[in-house]
Amino acid sequence: MKKFLTIVLASFALMSFAQKANNGSASNEPTVIKWIEDKPGPSFQQHRTFPTVPDNLWNELGFKDGIPSSMSCFLLKTEGKTILLDTGLGAGFSQLIPKLAEDGIKPEDLKLIYITHMHGDHIGGLLKDGKVVFPNAEVYINRIEAEAWKAMPGDRSAQAKKVLEAYKDHLHLFEAGDVLPGNVKSIAAYGHTPGHTAFQKNDILVIGDLMHGAALQLKHPEYNASFDMDQKAAAEARARLIKYARENKLTMYGMHLPSPGNVK
Numbered sequence: 001m002k003k004f005l006t007i008v009l010a011s012f013a014l015m016s017f018a019q020k021a022n023n024g025s026a027s028n029e030p031t032v033i034k035w036i037e038d039k040p041g042p043s044f045q046q047h048r049t050f051p052t053v054p055d056n057l058w059n060e061l062g063f064k065d066g067i068p069s070s071m072s073c074f075l076l077k078t079e080g081k082t083i084l085l086d087t088g089l090g091a092g093f094s095q096l097i098p099k100l101a102e103d104g105i106k107p108e109d110l111k112l113i114y115i116t117h118m119h120g121d122h123i124g125g126l127l128k129d130g131k132v133v134f135p136n137a138e139v140y141i142n143r144i145e146a147e148a149w150k151a152m153p154g155d156r157s158a159q160a161k162k163v164l165e166a167y168k169d170h171l172h173l174f175e176a177g178d179v180l181p182g183n184v185k186s187i188a189a190y191g192h193t194p195g196h197t198a199f200q201k202n203d204i205l206v207i208g209d210l211m212h213g214a215a216l217q218l219k220h221p222e223y224n225a226s227f228d229m230d231q232k233a234a235a236e237a238r239a240r241l242i243k244y245a246r247e248n249k250l251t252m253y254g255m256h257l258p259s260p261g262n263v264k
């Protein structure tokens with residue numbers, strides 16, 4: 001019995017050493033972010049998406065096919081953690097799962113998912129045929145965003161409600177400004193949706209749906225997409241975060257930015 005106990009204690013000691021060594025080496029790895037284009041591109045946004053843009057400005061932009069865009073999510077690796085930022089549309093064409101597989105990541109391996117907001121092209125990948133796709137993931141959503149969709153009547157909120165219910169035992173509702181695992185800071189970018197949130201890690205700023213037509217909105221943040229729920233707040237958030245990124249030399253990663261999914 002005594003011998004058995006000694007072996008057990010020794011293996012615990014070894015295990016904790018192994019974990020420390022592992023954490024130590026992992027945290028020394030550089031932070032990297034990978035663009036995952038969920039909808040095979042290229043995608044374009046048309047003038048009707050930006051209804052307040054006058055014809056002469058639209059024509060000046062000179063885009064024959066519309067403004068280059070995408071439907072994307074991101075995989076952030078930092079401090080030994082692998083974090084998925086949004087989950088795409090979860091449609092037949094969606095590339096999220098095969099692109100994770102290219103990195104050797106199976107859905108059950110993912111432990112952390114941060115959601116910018118609860119539109120279908122960002123939360124659609126969380127469920128397949130009504131079932132949880134990432135059974136071991138902790139899902140982080142801004143409290144204001146989750147509560148707004150819960151309170152919203154009708155068909156528009158059905159998908160968000162299903163997601164909140166399906167992941168309720170793994171749901172973490174955070175407040176804007178909270179620092180999430182991996183030292184990722186959440187930043188209020190309200191307007192596109194009530195609790196639309198950006199995430200910052202070092203010089204990486206994930207901006208969600210702050211811009212649907214970067215070629216227009218980087219120069220003219222005052223112009224909203226028709227999808228922006230609170231038009232005034234959306235324009236203010238866009239102007240504020242673009243200024244913040246420029247002043248702090250951050251690279252912006254957006255879910256509807258064209259290839260390669262980021263802009264300085």
Ligand SMILES: [Zn+2]
Pocket residue numbers: 119121122209255256
């Ligand atoms: Zn979107």
